[in-house]
Amino acid sequence: MSGEKDLEQLKKEAVAKAKAAAAAKRKAKELAESGAKEEEAAPAEATGDDLAKQKAAAVAKAKAATAAKRKAKELAESGASEESPSAEDDDLAKKKAAAVAKAKAAAAAKRKAMGQASEGEEASAGGDDDLAKKKAAAVAKAKAAAAAKRKAMGQEAGGEETSGGDDDLAKKKAAAIAKAKAAAAAKKKAAEGGAASGDDAKAKAIAAAKAKAAAAARAKGGKASAADEPEAPKAPSPNQKYLDKYVEIIKKHLGEDVLEDSYINNLSKDVPTLVAKRDSYYKVAEFLKFNESLSFDYLSEIHGSDFETHMEVYAHFYSYKNRQSVALKVKLDRDQPEIESLAKLWAGAEWPECEAYDLVGIHFTGHPNLRRIMLGEDWIGHPLRKDYEPYDVEV
Amino acid sequence: MVRTEEILLNVGPQHPSTHGVFRLVLTLDGEVITDAKPVIGYLHRGTEKIAENLQYTQIIPYTDRMDYVSAMTNNYVLVHAVETMMGTEIPERAEYLRILAMELNRVASHLLWWGTFILDFGATSPLLYAFREREMILNLLNELSGARLTFNYMRVGGVKWDAPEGWIEKVQEFVPYMRKQLKGYHDLVSGNEIFLSRTKNIGTYTKEDALNYSLSGVNLRSTGVKWDLRKDESYSIYDRFDFDVVTRDAGDAFARYECRLEEILESLKIIEQACEQFPQDGPIMAKVPKIIKAPKGEAFVRIEGSRGEIGCYIASDGKKEPYRLKFRRPSFYNLQILPKLLKGENISNLISILGAIDIVLGEVDG
Numbered sequence: 001m002s003g004e005k006d007l008e009q010l011k012k013e014a015v016a017k018a019k020a021a022a023a024a025k026r027k028a029k030e031l032a033e034s035g036a037k038e039e040e041a042a043p044a045e046a047t048g049d050d051l052a053k054q055k056a057a058a059v060a061k062a063k064a065a066t067a068a069k070r071k072a073k074e075l076a077e078s079g080a081s082e083e084s085p086s087a088e089d090d091d092l093a094k095k096k097a098a099a100v101a102k103a104k105a106a107a108a109a110k111r112k113a114m115g116q117a118s119e120g121e122e123a124s125a126g127g128d129d130d131l132a133k134k135k136a137a138a139v140a141k142a143k144a145a146a147a148a149k150r151k152a153m154g155q156e157a158g159g160e161e162t163s164g165g166d167d168d169l170a171k172k173k174a175a176a177i178a179k180a181k182a183a184a185a186a187k188k189k190a191a192e193g194g195a196a197s198g199d200d201a202k203a204k205a206i207a208a209a210k211a212k213a214a215a216a217a218r219a220k221g222g223k224a225s226a227a228d229e230p231e232a233p234k235a236p237s238p239n240q241k242y243l244d245k246y247v248e249i250i251k252k253h254l255g256e257d258v259l260e261d262s263y264i265n266n267l268s269k270d271v272p273t274l275v276a277k278r279d280s281y282y283k284v285a286e287f288l289k290f291n292e293s294l295s296f297d298y299l300s301e302i303h304g305s306d307f308e309t310h311m312e313v314y315a316h317f318y319s320y321k322n323r324q325s326v327a328l329k330v331k332l333d334r335d336q337p338e339i340e341s342l343a344k345l346w347a348g349a350e351w352p353e354c355e356a357y358d359l360v361g362i363h364f365t366g367h368p369n370l371r372r373i374m375l376g377e378d379w380i381g382h383p384l385r386k387d388y389e390p391y392d393v394e395v
Numbered sequence: 396m397v398r399t400e401e402i403l404l405n406v407g408p409q410h411p412s413t414h415g416v417f418r419l420v421l422t423l424d425g426e427v428i429t430d431a432k433p434v435i436g437y438l439h440r441g442t443e444k445i446a447e448n449l450q451y452t453q454i455i456p457y458t459d460r461m462d463y464v465s466a467m468t469n470n471y472v473l474v475h476a477v478e479t480m481m482g483t484e485i486p487e488r489a490e491y492l493r494i495l496a497m498e499l500n501r502v503a504s505h506l507l508w509w510g511t512f513i514l515d516f517g518a519t520s521p522l523l524y525a526f527r528e529r530e531m532i533l534n535l536l537n538e539l540s541g542a543r544l545t546f547n548y549m550r551v552g553g554v555k556w557d558a559p560e561g562w563i564e565k566v567q568e569f570v571p572y573m574r575k576q577l578k579g580y581h582d583l584v585s586g587n588e589i590f591l592s593r594t595k596n597i598g599t600y601t602k603e604d605a606l607n608y609s610l611s612g613v614n615l616r617s618t619g620v621k622w623d624l625r626k627d628e629s630y631s632i633y634d635r636f637d638f639d640v641v642t643r644d645a646g647d648a649f650a651r652y653e654c655r656l657e658e659i660l661e662s663l664k665i666i667e668q669a670c671e672q673f674p675q676d677g678p679i680m681a682k683v684p685k686i687i688k689a690p691k692g693e694a695f696v697r698i699e700g701s702r703g704e705i706g707c708y709i710a711s712d713g714k715k716e717p718y719r720l721k722f723r724r725p726s727f728y729n730l731q732i733l734p735k736l737l738k739g740e741n742i743s744n745l746i747s748i749l750g751a752i753d754i755v756l757g758e759v760d761g
Binding site: 351 | 435436439441443444447479480606607608609610611620622627690692693694695696697704706708710718719721723727728730731732735760761
């Protein structure tokens with residue numbers, strides 16, 4: 001239905017469209033890459049500091065990048081589908097399915113057109129892309145020429161100044177050589193760009209396809225990595241080796257099932273935290289104090305808390321011998337909060353345990369003198385329990 | 396026939412030597428103490444309970460009232476705990492202002508202790524000297540924060556007020572003056588025969604006892620344990636300053652006296668260096684949200700207060716109020732060893748032993 005000329009015209013149109021799509025894709029890719037880079041950089045920089053902030057920023061960027069990519073993809077598709085009227089007028093679904101094939105055809109056409117263009121005059125190829133390339137080549141050439149000129153001048157100057165300091169000469173020469181090299185590199189690049197523009201288009205198409213796939217993968221993986229990130233900074237914690245050591249020694253001597261959990265508490269200056277089972281709490285504490293390689297001889301803090309689902313006793317120990325800290329926790333039944341007292345091991349636990357009994361209502365068995373240390377024996381209830389109701393006789 | 400029986404003696408809660416409301420129930424055999432039962436809680440205000448219904452910034456004034464002669468360090472431990480959880484980066488100028496405020500406050504706190512400790516022995520004039528110098532520090536802190544005792548100065552992310560014009564210079568002038576005065580203190584008291592006989596070999600305990608009873612601060616260092624959280628678990632910018640950790644090996648009341656006076660010198664060193672390094676300008680607050688919310692989780696941080704290790708435990712469920720707040724108050728822990736020290740002692744040594752521990756009742760009772 002059309003002659004040779006019409007076909008040429010169609011081809012040219014296709015080329016222009018494919019180029020626009022490729023450009024959009026390239027831009028999207030760059031955007032995605034910069035986004036990805038920052039996303040990668042974020043956990044590396046984050047030393048537990050602005051982690052949450054950075055994470056949020058990274059996620060936002062990744063989202064923006066994927067959005068841009070999606071837009072670019074749509075653009076490319078619409079570009080391809082615009083061409084479809086020139087082909088067989090079939091139904092929409094078919095057209096869409098054919099769009100990919102057409103994009104390929106367009107790329108081929110582009111290559112062909114480029115080949116023709118480079119055979120004939122460079123100018124006839126038109127296209128912003130080519131123009132830009134040419135401009136770049138021209139700039140590079142000009143720069144190279146200028147460099148060459150400068151080099152020549154430098155040499156002249158060098159020749160003139162031979163009577164001057166050798167140092168100066170060497171410096172200038174080195175600079176001139178460096179400039180020349182840079183110019184040559186620029187020239188070479190420009191030349192390559194001009195000559196291999198056909199291959200370039202192909203490469204671009206491939207790259208765009210890859211970028212698309214990568215974007216999809218990233219969009220998928222981005223969410224996953226965001227979810228994983230809280231785990232990520234845990235690994236490089238400098239205290240991880242201590243935690244491993246404590247757990248290993250405790251398991252070796254006291255058995256496998258004395259600890260409920262063990263982790264590094266990132267919010268609390270990376271303190272190794274052990275959660276003992278209720279029945280082995282005293283045993284673990286005793287072991288922490290008297291084991292030669294642990295020797296946590298100092299009780300820094302002990303208190304109880306009501307977490308509504310359970311009660312908890314939190315103790316912080318320090319070893320002056322090894323200069324290390326450890327936190328020991330134990331979860332208690334809320335209806336019968338009872339646990340062995342550590343006052344036999346550390347005399348310093350006596351009053352804080354009284355305080356925990358007074359304010360939270362945890363009973364410490366084996367305590368030398370468990371009493372209401374703050375409120376007095378006639379007080380009713382334990383104020384720091386979450387279900388506390390103040391009792392006043394006069395109300 | 397001589398009839399002997401044990402006497403029950405009630406000391407306090409309104410007794411001058413306790414510097415607050417602290418009660419001791421003593422059992423005496425003649426002049427010798429056979430048993431001592433401390434009774435505390437007269438100043439319990441339920442800070443931790445109140446805090447559960449307050450936003451983090453609103454809790455800061457309550458920390459002023461724990462150790463009310465050294466409120467800056469109390470301010471700091473709370474904001475430090477929240478900042479540790481949030482991972483906030485503090486601006487340089489704010490860090491220096493905090494250090495200056497805390498160290499000046501530490502000097503003021505030790506001065507107050509020095510004056511009252513000696514006053515308890517019957518020497519009235521040293522108290523006046525100590526208060527004269529302390530007054531200068533309080534004036535400096537007043538210029539900085541607008542308050543003389545309960546400063547409410549620190550905020551999560553920085554400090555509330557910038558240093559007024561010429562304030563740093565005033566602090567710099569104060570340092571050599573205080574050094575000179577300190578020498579005078581030593582001339583006046585430290586070699587006094589009566590004073591020595593009432594503090595040397597009185598209230599002695601060993602390093603093992605100190606660790607067993609969870610003592611901290613000067614009470615621990617006076618037994619030879621070289622331990623200062625400012626140096627050994629450095630926080631804020633204390634690692635930038637050159638200062639020594641003062642220790643003594645004797646473990647008696649006099650060792651604690653010497654430690655405290657020398658710590659004033661070390662604090663002055665830090666103040667001097669901080670003034671030199673003080674940044675010309677810059678923000679005094681980090682960029683923090685208007686409503687502070689600590690992330691979900693728990694944290695326990697500890698710092699070196701004037702009386703020892705101040706700790707702050709926060710359990711947060713991500714809201715603007717803490718789910719559970721707990722202060723490790725050094726005076727509360729340090730006081731536990733008192734019955735052990737008093738048993739078998741002559742009652743006249745009670746004042747020396749209690750005074751040397753250096754308690755503040757607001758902190759003991761929480």
